[in-house]
Amino acid sequence: MASLDTNDVLVARKAYNAGLVQEVSKERAYWFPAIVLALLLLLPLLQFTGNYNYLIHLVLFTASYVVMASGWNILGGFTGYISLGHNVFFAVGGYFAGMIFARYGISTIILAPFAGLVAGLLGYLIGQITLRVRGPSFIISSLALVMIFRILFENWEFVGGAAGVSLKANDLPVQWAKLPYYYAFVLMAAFSVWAAYRIKHSKFGLGLRAISKDEIKAESAGINTRFYKTLAFAISAFFVGMAGAVWGEYLTYIRPNIFLIILVSVNMVLICILGGKGTIAGPVIGAVLLVAFNEFFVATLGASEINILATGLIMMICLMFFPLGIVGTLARLRKLPRILNWD
Amino acid sequence: MAEVIQILILGMALGGVYALMGSGLSLVFGVMRIVNLAHPVLIMAGAYVAYWAARLYGIDPLLTLPIAAVILAATGVILYKLVFEREARSAKYSEMTVLLTFALAMVLEGALGTAFTNTQRVTSPDYATDAFFIGDIFIPKGQLYAGIVSLAIISALALFLKYSRFGYAIRATTQNREAAELLGVNVNLVGLVSFAIGIGLAGAAGSLVSFVFSFFPAKHWEWIAVLMSLVVLGGMGSIFGTVLASFILAVVAAFIGAYFGATWSTLTFFVALFVVLLVRPQGIFGEKPELA
Numbered sequence: 001m002a003s004l005d006t007n008d009v010l011v012a013r014k015a016y017n018a019g020l021v022q023e024v025s026k027e028r029a030y031w032f033p034a035i036v037l038a039l040l041l042l043l044p045l046l047q048f049t050g051n052y053n054y055l056i057h058l059v060l061f062t063a064s065y066v067v068m069a070s071g072w073n074i075l076g077g078f079t080g081y082i083s084l085g086h087n088v089f090f091a092v093g094g095y096f097a098g099m100i101f102a103r104y105g106i107s108t109i110i111l112a113p114f115a116g117l118v119a120g121l122l123g124y125l126i127g128q129i130t131l132r133v134r135g136p137s138f139i140i141s142s143l144a145l146v147m148i149f150r151i152l153f154e155n156w157e158f159v160g161g162a163a164g165v166s167l168k169a170n171d172l173p174v175q176w177a178k179l180p181y182y183y184a185f186v187l188m189a190a191f192s193v194w195a196a197y198r199i200k201h202s203k204f205g206l207g208l209r210a211i212s213k214d215e216i217k218a219e220s221a222g223i224n225t226r227f228y229k230t231l232a233f234a235i236s237a238f239f240v241g242m243a244g245a246v247w248g249e250y251l252t253y254i255r256p257n258i259f260l261i262i263l264v265s266v267n268m269v270l271i272c273i274l275g276g277k278g279t280i281a282g283p284v285i286g287a288v289l290l291v292a293f294n295e296f297f298v299a300t301l302g303a304s305e306i307n308i309l310a311t312g313l314i315m316m317i318c319l320m321f322f323p324l325g326i327v328g329t330l331a332r333l334r335k336l337p338r339i340l341n342w343d
Numbered sequence: 344m345a346e347v348i349q350i351l352i353l354g355m356a357l358g359g360v361y362a363l364m365g366s367g368l369s370l371v372f373g374v375m376r377i378v379n380l381a382h383p384v385l386i387m388a389g390a391y392v393a394y395w396a397a398r399l400y401g402i403d404p405l406l407t408l409p410i411a412a413v414i415l416a417a418t419g420v421i422l423y424k425l426v427f428e429r430e431a432r433s434a435k436y437s438e439m440t441v442l443l444t445f446a447l448a449m450v451l452e453g454a455l456g457t458a459f460t461n462t463q464r465v466t467s468p469d470y471a472t473d474a475f476f477i478g479d480i481f482i483p484k485g486q487l488y489a490g491i492v493s494l495a496i497i498s499a500l501a502l503f504l505k506y507s508r509f510g511y512a513i514r515a516t517t518q519n520r521e522a523a524e525l526l527g528v529n530v531n532l533v534g535l536v537s538f539a540i541g542i543g544l545a546g547a548a549g550s551l552v553s554f555v556f557s558f559f560p561a562k563h564w565e566w567i568a569v570l571m572s573l574v575v576l577g578g579m580g581s582i583f584g585t586v587l588a589s590f591i592l593a594v595v596a597a598f599i600g601a602y603f604g605a606t607w608s609t610l611t612f613f614v615a616l617f618v619v620l621l622v623r624p625q626g627i628f629g630e631k632p633e634l635a
Binding site for chain 1: 426429438440445447449450451564565571575606616617621624
C-alpha cells in the first residue's frame with residue numbers, strides 16, 4: 001500500500017496557497033501607475049515657466065484623497081466593514097503632528113509616519129471594540145465615534161478647543177511653498193497604493209477578502225478573523241492618520257470643523273464606491289473624479305450646499321446603479337481598459 | 344430636592360419629543376429593515392413646513408402638524424417607489440440601505456440648505472417661551488404641549504397597530520416577513536404604508552421640534568446619533584422600547600447637563616449608542632441581535 005507522506009500533502013498545500021496569494025492578472029499594467037508617478041514627480045518643473053500653484057494644489061488634494069481612500073479601502077473594500085468615521089483618525093493624525101509642530105517646530109512631513117502609528121494604535125483599540133458588531137451596527141457605531149471625538153476635541157483646551165491651533169506657514173517663496181507638501185502627498189499616495197496592492201495579494205489580504213465574503217465560513221476555515229479585521233482597521237487608520245498629519249500643516253491650522261466634519265469621511269467612502277471597492281485602481285480613479293467634480297461644482301455653482309447635494313446624489317446613483325464602482329463594473333463586463341488593471 | 348424634580352421634569356418633557364422623533368425610525372426599521380439615516384433630515388423638512396406656515400401665514404405649529412405629516416408621508420411614498428422598492432432584492436440589503444439613506448440625507452440636507460440657507464430657525468408661538476409654575480418648579484409650556492401631543496400620536500399609532508386589521512398585518516410583517524406573505528399579507532403594500540407612516544411621523548415630529556429646538560439643515564447629523572441611540576437602546580423595531588429609551592436617555596442627559604454642563608449632555612446619547620451597540624446590540628426589548 002503506497003503510503004501518503006504527510007509532508008508531501010503539506011508541501012502541496014503550501015504551494016497551492018502560495019498560488020492563491022500570488023494570483024495576479026496577466027493583463028495588469030503595473031507600468032502605468034509607475035509612469036503617472038514619474039510624471040507627477042516631474043510636474044513641479046512647470047514652476048520654472050510660470051505659476052502653476054493651482055495645478056499643484058489640485059494634484060496634492062487628489063493625492064491626499066488617494067492616501068485616505070486607499071487606507072479606507074483596506075477595511076471597507078477588502079474586509080467589507082464600511083466605516084463612516086474614519087475622519088477620526090484623520091483628526092488624530094493631524095492633531096498629533098500639528099501639536100508637535102506648533103510646540104517644537106518639527107516638520108509634520110517627518111512626523112507623518114509617527115502620526116500614522118498613533119492613529120493606527122488608536123484604530124487597533126477602537127477596532128477591538130467596534131468590530132464585534134457588523135453590518136449596519138458597525139456603520140452606526142462609526143458615526144457615533146465621530147460625534148464623540150468632535151465633542152472631545154471641541155472641549156479639549158490643550159488643543160485649542162473649537163477654535164483650534166494655527167500653525168506657522170513655511171517661509172519658502174510662494175512659487176515653491178507648496179512643494180514639500182506636494183512631494184509628501186504624492187509619495188504617500190504612491191506608498192499607499194503599493195501597500196494596498198501588497199496587502200491584497202498576501203495571505204493576510206486573502207484572509208480579509210474571505211472575511212468580506214462570509215465571516216463565519218472564514219473563521220471555520222481557520223482564519224483568526226478577530227485579529228485579521230482589527231489589524232486591517234489599524235492599517236487603514238495608519239494611512240488616514242498619515243494624511244491628516246501633513247494636511248494640518250498644509251492648511252496652516254488644525255481645527256475640529258476641518259477634520260471632524262462628516263463630508264471628509266463621506267468623501268473617503270464615496271471615492272471607493274465610485275472607483276470600485278476592493279480594487280487597487282479604484283481609490284485613485286475615484287479621487288481624481290471626486291476632486292474634478294468638486295472643482296467643477298465650486299467653479300460653476302459656488303455654494304457648498306449644492307456641493308453636499310451633488311455629493312449625495314452621485315453616491316445614491318452609484319449605489320443604486322453601479323454598486324461595484326467604475327473599475328468593478330468594467331471588470332465584470334470584461335471591458336476594463338488595460339491601463340486600469342493594477343491588480 | 345426641588346432641583347432634582349425640576350431637572351426630572353425638564354428631561355421628561357424633552358423625552359416626549361424624542362419619543363415621537365424616534366418612533367417613526369423604529370417603525371420603518373421594524374417592517375422594512377431599513378436603517379433610515381435620512382429620518383432626522385426628514386424631521387427637519389417637517390420643521391421647515393411648520394416654520395414657513397408660521398412665518399408666512401401665522402399658523403400655529405401645532406395646527407400645521409397634520410399638514411406636515413401628510414406632506415412628509417407623500418414624500419415617503421415617492422422615496423419608497425423611487426429608491427427602496429428596487430433595493431429590496433439587493434443581497435446586502437440592510438447594509439446597502441444604510442449607505443443609501445446616508446446619501447439621501449446628504450441630498451436632502453443640500454436641498455434644504457440651498458432653499459432655506461443654514462441660518463438657525465425656530466418658530467415662536469406664545470407658549471414656546473411660557474411656563475407653568477408649581478411652587479418653585481416650572482414646567483415649560485412648549486415642551487409640555489409637545490410631549491403631550493407626541494404621546495397622543497404614539498398612543499394612536501399603538502392602538503392602530505394593536506387593534507386594526509392593517510395593524511395586524513404590519514406587526515406580522517415585522518415579526519416574520521416570509522411567514523406573513525405566506526398567510527396572504529400583501530407585504531409590499533404593508534412596506535409602503537408603514538414607510539409612509541414612519542416618514543409622516545417624522546413630519547409630525549418636525550412641527551413639534553420647530554418650537555422646541557432651534558434648527559438648521561446641517562444640524563441633522565447631531566440628531567442622527569441622538570435618534571439612533573434611542574432606537575438602538577429601545578431595541579430596533581420596538582416602538583414601546585423607543586419611547587421608554589427616549590425618556591430614560593432624555594432624563595439622564597438632563598441630569599448630566601445640569602451637573603456637568605450642556606456640552607456633555609449631548610455626549611450622553613452618543614456614548615449610550617456606542618455602549619449599547621457593543622454590549623447589547625439588540626437593545627432592551629429587541630429579541631435577537633437583528634443588527635449584529
